Amino acid sequence: MITRKVRKDVEKALDRQPAVAIIGTRQVGKTTLALDIVEGRASVYLDLESYEDRDRLQDPILFFSQYEDSLIVLDEIHRMPEIFQTLRGVIDKGRRKGKRTGRFLILGSASLDLLKQSGESLAGRIGYIDMHPLNVLEVGVDNQVSLWVRGGFPDSFLSASEQDSFLTRKDFIRTYLERDIPQFAPRHPAEMLERLWMMLAHSQGGLLNASKLATNLSIGTKTVNFYIDLLVDLLLFRRLQPYHANIGKRLVKTPKIYIRDSGLLHALLGIRDYKALSGHPVLGGSWEGFVIENIFSILPQGTKPYFYRTSAGAEIDLVLEMPNSEIWAIEIKSGLTAKPSKGYYIAIEDVKATHSYVVYAGAEQYPIAEGIDAISLAGLMLLLEEP
Structure with missing residues (x-):
């Protein structure tokens, strides 16, 4: 166990x-x-x-x-x-x-x-x-890729094969669509909810556009927002709110959207293994959501999470407002290169970050620039767990 x-x-x-x-x-x-x-x-x-x-x-x-x-x-x-x-x-x-x-x-x-x-x-x-799904610290760094591909639900992660894991997650999705969601939203067709879930999967890590979703589904924006609220309340979906600061810049005010478990995301998109994931357009959004959910699983109580983006392109993937008033600015990169964009440097000045990290797929921690370190996901989680 x-x-x-x-x-x-x-x-x-x-x-x-x-x-x-x-x-x-x-x-x-x-x-x-x-x-x-x-x-x-x-x-x-x-x-x-x-x-x-x-x-x-x-x-x-x-x-x-x-x-x-x-x-x-x-x-x-x-x-x-x-x-x-x-x-x-x-x-x-x-x-x-x-x-x-x-x-x-x-x-x-x-x-x-x-x-x-x-x-x-x-x-x-x-x-x-x-209680969150399994995280990297619980399963071990050596199993990080498997956890990312399969997701953190124990039955999926511990399956005997990639095929068994994939089918377990497909069954999970069907159960929610046909039994659990109708308990809270009766008279709403499972087929339409599945289409919405698929659209949200393709939008992983992007800005929520309820009007576009409503148009594609031929339903009202109010109905789309109701379904998204329900998915949030069922702990399947996350809306990451934008960070607001009085800095005299035009800030993005629309939340970003994530399917919380990477394994469910991959099952919705038909991604069965790492080989398929590595060539898929959702790769970056999948890794970003995976990192965010792992971080959320160990955050100190009272931490407020946001993202930061201006209309001019300054951006931070995850801003953590800690209980002790520290501001952690976290950029997320899916590859072995931990070079942040120019917009990240501008953004950390905007939010007056006290800690700045770039989480990447490598294992080493090293300085990128003054006050900015490249770090692994597990390394950052261990830092955040420290009292």
Whole structure:
């Protein structure tokens, strides 16, 4: 089993809060992690996609009262969002009995739905942990290319062959289109959603143009934005917002778009292996999205990520506004050459960057210019992980 770095965060949260929610995409490994955490503890596991387990909660107060000394795992909580109202009373009653921490471990695959429900009723009683797909530090630098091609979902990454991995991801996409998305957007055809997903894949790392997408799909811009919002809330898609600074320059104000998992991106585009990826037009956008998602998986809490671009061509692929007010300016290059563009030098002056790095496909760290270093993805992640 690959050791997940997020495990320590979950265990610490359970030691300070009565409820902890692990939020992550389907098949990212939430259930495996939860079952690993509860091993050796008194615990109860309920899969709320199972009719049998949902029936056990017909009288949830009575059920929970029978397991006051156990850690109760509630998987796929979005299937029973009404349970949050009950959890509030159960937690408060337990607190009066001295049972203040480690009561519930909640697993959810839809961020907006989960946060809305828990935010309304469990304020001050729940901690949130974001669980990302596997990252480079977890699988090892030697497996970086395989992780990039296959993506970070464990079943895909650990498949016996490239073909098995590709088919696993195709099945994942079909499941979302035919079963999961209709739960949140009923009466919307899977075929049209698949076409939108394909268009977004071809636009990886580009600026979002909802009007163009709407025209190509023969639907309204409002409908396109609704679908994109849904994909964001299901943790499948990312909108990276532009960095705004009062510098007297015309700034790009449209978000950039990414399919979050590189393996899903490649499956949508029919890319089965590195040979096919290396000659595909999406290569640069794929690497950029892969680097960004790996970085996001280890960012300190409170970090604000952006990109920076002016109409004159000054650009930074990723700007990190750190909790200590440092500004990290990160340029991303898919090859073994780590030479930034002239626009990058202008941009780091604009944003007053305190740290400037060019992430490239090589392994060495070396200076490019004063205050700017070339660095590997794993090297940058290790720097960002430092306290």
